[in-house]
Amino acid sequence: MKTMTPAVQIIAISADEAGQRIDNFLRTQLKGVPKSMIYRILRKGEVRVNKKRVKPEYKLEDGDQVRVPPVRVAEREEESVSPKLAKVAALSDAIVYEDEHILVLNKPSGTAVHGGSGLSFGVIEGLRALRPEARFLELVHRLDRDTSGILLVAKKRSALRSLHEQLREKGMQKDYLALVRGQWPSHVKSVRAPLLKNILQSGERVVKVSSEGKPSETLFKVEERYAFATLVKASPVTGRTHQIRVHTLHAGHPIAFDDRYGEAEFDSQLAGTGLNRLFLHAAALKFTHPGTGEEMRVEAPLDDGLKRCLAVLRKQSS
Known part of the structure; x- marks a missing residue:
C-alpha cells in the first residue's frame, strides 16, 4: 500500500535558504524519501525551479520558485x-x-x-x-x-x-564532565596525543593514539575526588572522534562504563552506584550568538542517574 503527499507544492526560497543545492534542499523538504527517489524526480523534470528543469547541483537563489511534486513513499519506509x-x-x-x-x-x-x-x-x-x-x-x-x-x-x-565558522576558528568552548578511574593527577592539565581513526569491517569506529594520527589536545581540570575515581572537567581544543574517551584512556584513567575504551574492573567497582551508562556529559557550551553577536554560555544539568552515582561515591569517600 502506498501513501502520497497531498499535492504539488510551490516553495519560495528565502535569502536564508539561498546558496544550498537543490538536492539537499529537497532532502529536508521530503523527509523520509529515499535519496534515489529525489534524484529520480529531478532527472525526470518533476521538480522545477522558476518553471525550468534543473540539475541536482543547481544552487538555489533568493526568490526562486521551487515546484515540489507529490511523492509516493511505501508505508513501511515511512x-x-x-x-x-x-x-x-x-x-x-x-x-x-x-x-x-x-x-x-x-x-x-x-x-x-x-x-x-x-x-x-x-x-x-x-x-x-x-x-x-x-x-x-x-x-x-x-x-x-x-x-x-x-x-x-x-x-x-x-x-x-556562523557557528561552523566558530568551530573551525576554535571560537567555541565545550566543557564535559567525565568520571574516570583512579586519582587524576592535579598537575596533568592537558593531554596532547595524535589520534587515528579506524573503521572496522562492522562499520564501528575505533580511535587510537598513533604518531600517524591527527594532532589532538584536551584540557583537564579536577572537579571532585572520590575513593577510587575522579570527576574531571574535559575541554577539547580539537574536535576528533572519541577524543575525550581516548585521551583519558591514554592518560591511564578510562571513563566509567565506556564499552569501547573502558575497563571492566573499574565498572564493577561502581556496581553499588546504580550507574549503567557512559559517564560523559557535555555540561556547558560557550559561543557567540549567530543573530545578536553576544557571547552565550548554556549549561545542561546532569541527569538523575549521574547525580545519584556521584552522591553514592561521596558517601563512600566520607
Missing part, C-alpha cells in the same frame, strides 16, 4: 523514519534554550544524533517531527550516542554557517 511519539515528547522536555536562530538540547544518553546505522530515530529526526513548521533544522556538531548533554541545532542556514 514507518521506518517516523520517530516514536514518546521519544519525541522526551526531546521536547530536553530543550534548554530556543530562539529564532538556534535550539539547544540536553541530549539524553542512548539517543543517536542522527537516524541510520539500523536506527530509525535520531535527535534531528525527532526535532523535525516536533517542529514540522520549521523550514530548517540542522545539527551544528555531534555527540556520541551514549554521551549526554549540550547539543546545538541551527534553525537558519546563516546561523549554521
Whole structure:
C-alpha cells in the first residue's frame, strides 16, 4: 500500500535558504524519501525551479520558485523514519534554550544524533517531527550516542554557517564532565596525543593514539575526588572522534562504563552506584550568538542517574 503527499507544492526560497543545492534542499523538504527517489524526480523534470528543469547541483537563489511534486513513499519506509511519539515528547522536555536562530538540547544518553546505522530515530529526526513548521533544522556538531548533554541545532542556514565558522576558528568552548578511574593527577592539565581513526569491517569506529594520527589536545581540570575515581572537567581544543574517551584512556584513567575504551574492573567497582551508562556529559557550551553577536554560555544539568552515582561515591569517600 502506498501513501502520497497531498499535492504539488510551490516553495519560495528565502535569502536564508539561498546558496544550498537543490538536492539537499529537497532532502529536508521530503523527509523520509529515499535519496534515489529525489534524484529520480529531478532527472525526470518533476521538480522545477522558476518553471525550468534543473540539475541536482543547481544552487538555489533568493526568490526562486521551487515546484515540489507529490511523492509516493511505501508505508513501511515511512514507518521506518517516523520517530516514536514518546521519544519525541522526551526531546521536547530536553530543550534548554530556543530562539529564532538556534535550539539547544540536553541530549539524553542512548539517543543517536542522527537516524541510520539500523536506527530509525535520531535527535534531528525527532526535532523535525516536533517542529514540522520549521523550514530548517540542522545539527551544528555531534555527540556520541551514549554521551549526554549540550547539543546545538541551527534553525537558519546563516546561523549554521556562523557557528561552523566558530568551530573551525576554535571560537567555541565545550566543557564535559567525565568520571574516570583512579586519582587524576592535579598537575596533568592537558593531554596532547595524535589520534587515528579506524573503521572496522562492522562499520564501528575505533580511535587510537598513533604518531600517524591527527594532532589532538584536551584540557583537564579536577572537579571532585572520590575513593577510587575522579570527576574531571574535559575541554577539547580539537574536535576528533572519541577524543575525550581516548585521551583519558591514554592518560591511564578510562571513563566509567565506556564499552569501547573502558575497563571492566573499574565498572564493577561502581556496581553499588546504580550507574549503567557512559559517564560523559557535555555540561556547558560557550559561543557567540549567530543573530545578536553576544557571547552565550548554556549549561545542561546532569541527569538523575549521574547525580545519584556521584552522591553514592561521596558517601563512600566520607
